[in-house]
Amino acid sequence: MKTCEHVKEAKDLEPSKHVCEECVKMGDSWVHLRICLDCGHVGCCDSSKNKHATKHFHRSQHPMMRSIEPGESWGWCFVDSITYDLSRGVKHAQVLE
Numbered sequence: 817m818k819t820c821e822h823v824k825e826a827k828d829l830e831p832s833k834h835v836c837e838e839c840v841k842m843g844d845s846w847v848h849l850r851i852c853l854d855c856g857h858v859g860c861c862d863s864s865k866n867k868h869a870t871k872h873f874h875r876s877q878h879p880m881m882r883s884i885e886p887g888e889s890w891g892w893c894f895v896d897s898i899t900y901d902l903s904r905g906v907k908h909a910q911v912l913e
Contacts, residue, residue, distance in 0.1 A: 854878035
């Protein structure tokens with residue numbers, strides 16, 4: 817089973833706002849939101865025009881993010897291309913296949 821070391825460093829973070837601040841500043845919209853599990857940055861998903869969550873990864877090299885959409889409990893490691901079930905938190909992350 818694939819795993820990565822990055823999930824061990826991830827934090828259980830909650831967003832302070834449910835908006836993509838970068839899209840708001842641009843007067844643009846988004847499809848879904850993701851939170852960086854290193855610093856808490858909230859950005860829009862890759863289905864969104866601006867892809868701010870992925871751009872944040874490329875700028876910061878923070879490897880782990882998770883969806884903050886209602887009812888979703890998955891996370892993603894950008895470096896290792898692994899999806900995790902985070903329904904029980906990052907300390908109990910399980911690889912989704």
